[in-house]
Each structure stands twice: as C-alpha cells, then as structure tokens.
Amino acid sequence: MTSMRNTKSARIFAYTVRHLYLYKRSLPRLMEVFYWPVLDLVVWGFVSIYLSRQKGELPDFITFFLGALILWDILFRSQQGISVSFLEDVWSRNLLNIFVSPLSPAEYITSLLFLSIIKLILTSAVMVTLAWLLYSFNIFLLGFTLIPLVLNLIVMGWSIGIITTALIMRFGQEAEVLAWGIALLFQPVSAVFYPVGVLPGWVQTIALFVPASHVFEGMREVVVGRGGAPISNIIWAASLNCAYITAAILFFWWNFKVVKRKGLLAKVGE
Template identity: 25%
Template sequence: MMFTALVHRGRATYAFFERNWNLTRRYWAWEIVWLLYNIVNALSVTFIGAAAEQITGAKVKFDTNSLLLVLVIGTSVWSYLSVTFDGVTDIINMERWEGTIEYTFMAPISRFTHMVGSCLYAVAHGLLFTLIQLLVIAAFFHIDLSHANYLTALFLLLLGSISFIGFGIGAAILPLLYTEKGMQMSFIVKAVLLLVSGVYYPISVLPGWMQPLARISPATYVLEGLREAIMQGRPLWSPEIWSCTWPLILTGLISVPASVYAFSLAERYAKRTGKLKRNG
C-alpha cells in the first residue's frame, strides 16, 4: 500500500514537471528573450572586469583572471538562482494567466506534491539556462579553471537550490493574495536578495546595517562556497566549504517546510475570500 502511494505521488509530481515543460514550449519566444537577456547581462558585467585596468588607470597590474572569475561566478549563479526563483513564483502567475488556478487547487493532490514537481522543473530549467550562459561566456573570455573543484561546486549549487526554492515558495504567496501587484512584489524580494548577497562584490563592502541581511540570504553562502571551490579548489570536507554548507542545510530545513505551510494558509485564505476568481 505504501509503495503504491509513493508511485502515485511520484507520477503526480512528474505530471507537474511535464506541465511546466509544456508551458515553456508554448511560450518559447519568451524563453529566448530571457535567455538572451541573461547572457547579455552576464557578458556586460564580465566586460567591466576585463576593462578594469583601463577604467581605473591602474599603474600596477593586478590579477584580471581572478576578477573575471568573481564576476563570472556571480553572474552565472545569480542567473541560475533567479531562474529557479522565478520558476517557483511563476507557479501562481502562470496559473492566473492560463485561468487554471482554481482547477489546480481543487485537484486531489497535496500542495507539497504540486510544489515539488514545479520546483524540480525550476531547478532543471535553471541549470539548462546557466549551462548555455557559461558556454557563451567561455567563447568570449579565456578563464583559467585549472584549480576548480567541480564536484564541490555542483554540490553547493544543488544544496543552495533547496534553500532558494523555500524563499521562492514564500514569495509565491504574494501573487496568490495580490492579483495585480503580487508579481511586482516578488520581483522586489528578488532584487533585495541580489543587493545583499554579494553577487558582484564581497558583502564586506556593504554598510554595516545591511550585512546581517546578507547572512540571511542563501545566495550569499552559495556564492562564497563556489568561489572557494572554483578559485581555490576546496574539497567538500574543507572548513571553508563547511562554513558555507551548514547555513544552507539549516536554511533549507527551515525555509521549505515553513514556506509550504505559509502557502497552505494563504491558499485557504484566498479560497475563503474569493481571491482566486480573478485572473490577471
């Protein structure tokens, strides 16, 4: 009986994964637009690093390769995390756009299964976007990756995905409760994470009152760990990597269950007050 229930839940999870893939194919032109935007944004930031000596007029030559690596890691990780984050919050936005949100919420499927299927697709989608972006950047810049520890980098990226998904599910409450303004509000959440997470700079340059916010963001630990893994070749068991790993584990254990629970409360409220009736 338990095995049958697990199989049923697995099929239901895959159904949401497949549904999101079909939505991506339907709006393929938008996918190309966002992919090109991410690539151009990453290239623009990386070109700033390549031109740093000319911009500053520095007399002493500094390590351009390290600067490029910092920026490439930052832009790539942020592209991945933002695509994953958007994939989760778009669970609600797309449902409203398609006019199917009431039917989905009436289906005899747990919200956890619904969210897991959508989140798995968001992770796969984000990895594909990031891989394409990295291939394009590699064609423009020669970056020394001889010291990179790819196993540690992949581990941190996937571990960070769990924590970021928790934040995404929490942010998905906004478009659920606020039809017209919820999507814009979720973008503000993402923008704040971009500001405080040290995507393009170390968090030590932030004002003192902002630095505690950086320690709440899982992106901070993903970026710090990836830079240690790729630039210094740190193995999984090194203290530098562990100092980034345990906050991600803790954040994931707290954020995902808490966000799913909060979403279920918001869903019941939206059903009770008729907020699901409007599409837009």
C-alpha cells in the same frame, strides 16, 4: 466507464509537462529562459575583461565576476521557475482547472520544483558554455565545491519562489511584481559581486542570515585558493536554507488555508 490510474507521480508529471509544452511552442517564454541570462553574461563579461585589463591588481577579477554572475542567475531562475510558472496559469485563466483537479497543493509545489530544476539546467548550460567560449572561463574550476554552493542557491531561490507564489495567491495579480523583483531585494545583502566586509556593520549582520551571502563568500574563498572547500560557509548556508525552506512550505500551507477561507482562490484564477 473510463478507468483511472491516478497516482501522485502521474499527476506531478502531468503538471510538469503542461509547462514544458509551453516552452516547446512559445518563443517569448523560451527567451525568458535564455535571453536575459545570456545578455547579462555578454555585457558584464566584457565589462569585467575591460576592468581587468585596466589594472592588474586583481587577476581573478573575471573569475570573481563571471562566477558570481552565473551563480546569482541560478538563484534568480530557481525562484522564477516557481513563481512565473504559477503566474502562467493565472494569466491563462487556468488556475481553477488545476485546483479543482485531484492535484494536491503538495503535488503542485513538487511539480513547480521540478520545473524550476529543468529551467535551471537549460539556462545554466547555455551560460556556462557561453562563458567558456567568450571568455575562456570554466566555472568547473571551482571543483566539487560547486555542487553544495549551487544546491544552496537553488534552495534559497525555492524558498523565495514559494513565498512569492503564496503572496500572489493572497493578494492577487497586484502582487505580480514580486515575482520579478523580490529576489533582487536580496542581491545587495547577498554580497554577490563584493565581499561581505565592504558592507556597513548592521548590513553585515543582515547578510549573516542570508544563505546566498555565505555561498558567494565561499565562492571567493575557493577562487583565491584559501584553504580548500569553504566548509563553514556551506554549513551556514545549508542550515539557514533548511530553516527557510521549512518556513516557506509552512507559510504556503497556512496561506492556502487562509486563501480558501477568504474565497480568494477562485478570484485569483478568474
């Protein structure tokens, strides 16, 4: 009989590798990691250069805009790293194979988080390099503050990704559109390209509870060099993220039980 070495880490590694194999061979999938971010950067990078030349009132325009663009993409890709990876198994009718294997739901989510980080590293490396080559923009000028800002965006993306995945499990492929669109729903209230102050009062109240809005406010504070690290923004964002990621995991866990009770897991995977 074949002997077994069935450990948690081995299973998490196995499922992560399953997706990395995919990116090794599939050009369309590889394009998903690089194509849109690069296209965004090229188009909006040149737009911001043009605008900054038209009026000299906002000398940090490029820094504001490109910094925001790269950081927003981090949030967007971390969400997609989870929900699109889940969809890959739905599309290839492989989900049942995964859920009848010894991989537990917790290990499954952990693998998706790893995948999300790997995809993010690849996308960010290309965007940061391209921004430097095309526009002489160095995002690392934000200094060590960049680390907590980026971490907060990643965790917010994870929360959205986990909830999206749970909803697709529950409502089937009809809910697939959420994987592509749900993060964009948060863009207006995240104040990515403009300060929270320009939003109407009631929208500002909503923005207060969106971790990304604190991150982008913090980024702008660093760019204009107002008083060092934006500690209060970082603490706000981190506190909200702790609450949201906990809620997302609890929602996934509860939803998984509901999906099993309703017999939907087999249907979404067929």
